[in-house]
Amino acid sequence: MQFSDQFLRAINRYFNGTASEAEKDMINKWYHSHDDATVNVDVNQADYEQILESRLKQRIKESIGIQPVKQRRLWPRIALAAAAVAAIVFGVFFFKAPGKPEPGSGATNYTNDIAPGKNTATLTLANGKTIVLSDVKTGVIVGVNKLTYNDNTVISTEGRDLSSLRSVEMTSLSTPRGGTYQITLPDGSRAWLNADTKISFPSQFIGKERKILIINGEVYFEVAKNKEKPFIVVADQQEVEVLGTHFNINAYKDEGSTKTTLLEGSVKVSLLSGKRSDEGTVILKPNQQSLVTGSQGIAVKEVDAAEAISWKNGKFSFEREEMSSIMRKVARWYNVDVVFQEPLQEVKLTGSISRFEKVSKLLEMLENTKEVRFKIEGHKVYVTK
Template sequence: MNKQELKQLAEQVADHSATDQQLQKYNHYIEGIKGSGDDWDVKEMGEVADTKNELFRRIDGAINKHRFILIRRLYMRIAAAAILLISISVYFILSSQSTKGPSAVPQEITSVNDVKPGGNKATLILANGKNIDLELAKPGVIADEMGLKIIKRSAGELQYIPSSLTFLKAGFHMLITPRGGIYSILLPDGSKVWLNSASSLKFPPTFNSMTRREVQLSGEAYFEIFKDKQHPFVVLTNQQQVEVLGTHFNINSYPNEPGTKTTLIEGIVRVSLLSGIKAVGKSSLILKPGQESTLTDYQLNVLPAEIDERIAWQRGRFIFDDEHIKSIMRKICRWYNVDAVYPEQIPDDLNFSGSISRNKNLSQILRIMEMTKCIHFKISGRTLYVMPDPHVL
């Protein structure tokens, strides 16, 4: 086998078209890359490092086509005690496919105790305190106050339609999604907001007579703001405010995350700490498209944004990029409404990458992660036990 043939074989393995014989051959050459093969032909295969890089680029290309393979990046020790960074996603997946080896999926994960994905669930609280369960409410007008119509659309969307005569007493409405819920709302000004699981959006039922359109967010939401230069749109979270005129952006401000992330997709926004909060460094900054601000320990920073990863939830996907297992589990727990339990020790480098639909049952997500043979899971009711394999501890 030469280098070109190995790269073609890697693509076949990644798209699951390889035969058992090809899987065995691929395993053999992967062992050569990892340093344990005894017949690596440099003349035919090229230098190990160069071939490894080309091979993994090819694997990544195949993975991007299918978008469902979880990747675990490990540091593999070789004889000289050097460290080789190696992607072993396809290697472990083919090992899991083999009918000759032990199954990588524990018996604890079965259809009996499986958990279905979240869906369009939310509660709307009106200014008078009335609660409306949007999952149970029928499509159509669910409230009519002083010329303001609130309509539930069929596809998990709420729409506010004010008339020119709409006048309401002071008060706010609140849209709340539970864990395992998601919902979108078309606000009175025409702005649209998608609310992720375990989140809430507080807003006035009309923006009439207001100098600025102000809402309050807890959790995560994606915003598409209707342009109105005379009335800036402002999103308040627990420590910051984001001021825009018309733009698309995402804010992640969950209390159990290490900080607040504001990701700009289109337009320009100003991110500022709330008045009264003493900043460490800058108290305000401007974001341009493709940038992301992070607010951690009262400090604002700007970084290049991984846009696909940040707004994957709004597009119905999970995307992880070298992300630690605890961070991944926080997202999974919110969407599947489960609680994760960990052992005392969790490796700091237990990171995964990959992409998969949020519409799959929990067991399907866990099975894919278990294909790495680095981690195992057990489901008991709404409790998810996370168990790293002993060899990674």
């Protein structure tokens, strides 16, 4: 079942206590339409969690039994079922926050919790003028003579010269650590920026191609079709050419490789060094991912493309992923520094949780494997055994 970005954002704001009455009403009506019993979402959080937990237990009891727990899974089978039911009710995964640890129990004390990232980005015009975009909006639309948010609200540009929007001069959009944003490019193509990401693009696509640059970070694209004008993305040592398709590029400089994952259509991935020949060029099919690493050329493997864009859909999703990679994602989204106090970087874990949760819930989930433990001090997360 697919849920709209608007619905997921409403859920996020509800659990943050900032949902509007209209959003509460939308959630309430949707929930009631999928459940015979009624629960008003405006009850207090403690009562609501108690009711939900009771319902989850009852549904699980009716459908499955408790299965053995496999080592290094992030939760036993019964918890997976609970999360699945929660996904049906809410459209997102969530887990109960850790309770207060008993003295001497060894449980992690998350008194210094950290909120998840949010919608925040900066648009830099060709003339160097910057616009800090609203954190209560989700995306920006770049037009010929004006800038608007996704809800068609015109962005105030008082004192700023927008003449560069009518030219081919380069404009950039960047998100900080702990930030995400969506942009509709001048040709109608849409791009979602993950945390700590920067892209650069011409204010208008004039000429035979539509070319943008990923300076750093991760971007999911839905490209507007135009057979006469290929869409080209340059990231680090590679170039991706498409006519109209959906794909994701992970080009963080600290990842060691550039990953391009195709969801639909086809794309051509080329090494910049081999662009003038067939060497260093591959054509990706849906559910394939290319990896460009240093001078080792291009490798291609089969993947679950949905896993690659889980971040765009509001989830952390790990499939036998190394702790070093997991904690890089945590560092970017929660804007924290991660310190490994023991050599646990290569421990592999599997699981999923909402990106809208505070960091304590994610860390508790990882701790349930008995493979790692955490301590939060300020904006540093320490990893230990």
